Amino acid sequence: MIEFAPDIPRWRQVAEVVRRRIADGTYPPRTRVPSVVQLTAEFGVANATAHKVLRALREEGLTYTEPGLGSFVAERSRTAGGEPDK
Incomplete structure (x- = not known):
């Protein structure tokens, strides 16, 4: 476990x-x-808190979710705009 800073939300x-x-x-x-x-x-x-972490990462485009399988790291697209790809 990490030692949490008291002034920053744990998630x-x-x-x-x-x-x-x-x-x-x-x-x-x-x-x-x-x-x-x-x-x-x-x-x-x-x-x-853990759900909030996964939701935030998904909203940032760092991960994507496959229903029934879990969350996975997204690949960064090489296209202009840098939108993540599965």
Whole structure:
């Protein structure tokens, strides 16, 4: 678990850890990111917090969700605009 800063929402701090892992290749494109259950276990956060983390990453275009399979790292498109691709 990480030591949380008291003045920053926990979901933001957990999301930042996952963002860094995506950026450094710990979670390469098209690989699964931790599930809600895994995030709650690793970071000691509530289910609602873990859901918020995954929703934020999806809204940022860093991940995408396959119903019934989980959330995966999106590939960055090489097209103008840089919209993420699956």
